[in-house]
Amino acid sequence: MRLPDQLKETPSQTAGPYVHIGCFPRMCGIEVYEHEIGADMVSDATRGERIEIRGTVYDGTGAPLRDALIEIWQADAEGRHPGRGDPRGLADPAFTGFGRSAGDPDTGEFVFQTIKPGRVPFKDGKPMAPHITFWIAARGINIGLHTRMYFPDEEAANAEDPVLGRIELKSRIPTLIARPEAPGVYRFDIRLQGEGETVFFDI
Amino acid sequence: MRNSPGGLPGAFFARDRDQHPPAYAPGYKTSVTRSPTKPLIALDNTLSEMTGPVFGHDRLGPLDDDLILNFAKPGELPVGPRIVVHGRVLDENARPVPGALVEVWQANAGGRYRHRKESYLAPLDPNFGGCGRCITDEEGWYRFRTIQPGAYPWPNGPNDWRPAHIHFSVFGHGFAQRLITQMYFEGDPMIWKCPIVRTIADPAAVERLIAPLDWANTIPMDARAYRFDIVLRGRRSTLFENRLEGN
Numbered sequence: 185m186r187l188p189d190q191l192k193e194t195p196s197q198t199a200g201p202y203v204h205i206g207c208f209p210r211m212c213g214i215e216v217y218e219h220e221i222g223a224d225m226v227s228d229a230t231r232g233e234r235i236e237i238r239g240t241v242y243d244g245t246g247a248p249l250r251d252a253l254i255e256i257w258q259a260d261a262e263g264r265h266p267g268r269g270d271p272r273g274l275a276d277p278a279f280t281g282f283g284r285s286a287g288d289p290d291t292g293e294f295v296f297q298t299i300k301p302g303r304v305p306f307k308d309g310k311p312m313a314p315h316i317t318f319w320i321a322a323r324g325i326n327i328g329l330h331t332r333m334y335f336p337d338e339e340a341a342n343a344e345d346p347v348l349g350r351i352e353l354k355s356r357i358p359t360l361i362a363r364p365e366a367p368g369v370y371r372f373d374i375r376l377q378g379e380g381e382t383v384f385f386d387i
Numbered sequence: 388m389r390n391s392p393g394g395l396p397g398a399f400f401a402r403d404r405d406q407h408p409p410a411y412a413p414g415y416k417t418s419v420t421r422s423p424t425k426p427l428i429a430l431d432n433t434l435s436e437m438t439g440p441v442f443g444h445d446r447l448g449p450l451d452d453d454l455i456l457n458f459a460k461p462g463e464l465p466v467g468p469r470i471v472v473h474g475r476v477l478d479e480n481a482r483p484v485p486g487a488l489v490e491v492w493q494a495n496a497g498g499r500y501r502h503r504k505e506s507y508l509a510p511l512d513p514n515f516g517g518c519g520r521c522i523t524d525e526e527g528w529y530r531f532r533t534i535q536p537g538a539y540p541w542p543n544g545p546n547d548w549r550p551a552h553i554h555f556s557v558f559g560h561g562f563a564q565r566l567i568t569q570m571y572f573e574g575d576p577m578i579w580k581c582p583i584v585r586t587i588a589d590p591a592a593v594e595r596l597i598a599p600l601d602w603a604n605t606i607p608m609d610a611r612a613y614r615f616d617i618v619l620r621g622r623r624s625t626l627f628e629n630r631l632e633g634n
Contacts, residue, residue: 326407
């Protein structure tokens, strides 16, 4: 029950075309921050299988977004989340779980160097298939879009994943499954609108 | 139910999408081709959404929250009205959100952004970069020092201007709380003309993006203060360890 004295969430607004000033100042020649957050997800000490994720965000005309902010959040190789809120104990201290990319300013292609996540329990304790949470903000996007990337080489786990199972229109499930591009390299393109529109979640 | 003191943090309250702009808001033209046409699929929070990254103070530099100094040449200062922007990050239960990363970016006093795709004829300020960040304290407070940004024109309608605004990006404790928004300034007549502001249907929701002048915290002979509180999604508590989703 929501009590009357509760506050309302601050409304979202678009990140606008100049999100890079705040989130990737170096791209704008603004040398203010020593560390840009989300730049290095893994180090030599990180446990797990190294993977690369490449992709592009497309608008309803099929044009790539060259001004998007793409963030990812994921569990470590054992399926535990770094940061806050995982009640099951400590995740790999050499893994941040959080990545941020602006995409290439000319092509819009984003790249993440990370590790393949382990399986995280669903609410009933059964494991979800390995997945990575994506969050997209950009000019023209009024409220950030959440989606998930799943792995093409996890067919059995994907088939029993409770979140994929909630998608009634089965023909839309492939929009959440990355394509293998090379050993250890996955392509995950995101289509905001129209044919092949990516599934987005209200989480 | 409100959080119980002993419970583990649980799932976040569902987002009230009537308080947010819709994806498709044709008055803001770019949203027309960047809005999904199919409904969002509702997903009760799992651990993937209830958890979130932690950003330590060790990642921040001493001037990261001071836009007046963090890009200025030694001995020089940016041009424009000096202001302090501060407030609290709270959740919908009115509890402070400590350790939240708050990032800001903005134009200079003339409405010009330091960005290669920006071509407005107002000049850059050689002593102003336009980005800042800080982490909220134990009571959820954040604080920046900056220059009040100017309004700027943009190619939407034939004569559209953005009100003076500061972009905010906020991380709470769970990735489901992730929020980007914009802060506007009390009394600015441009606010209600702006197609981006008007993507929000409820005027009361717009009012929550307008920072009042904070006279009490204005520093005499130095800087005016504006107060902007940010509310992130609240969350239930998990009373039983075998129910990760909360009560």
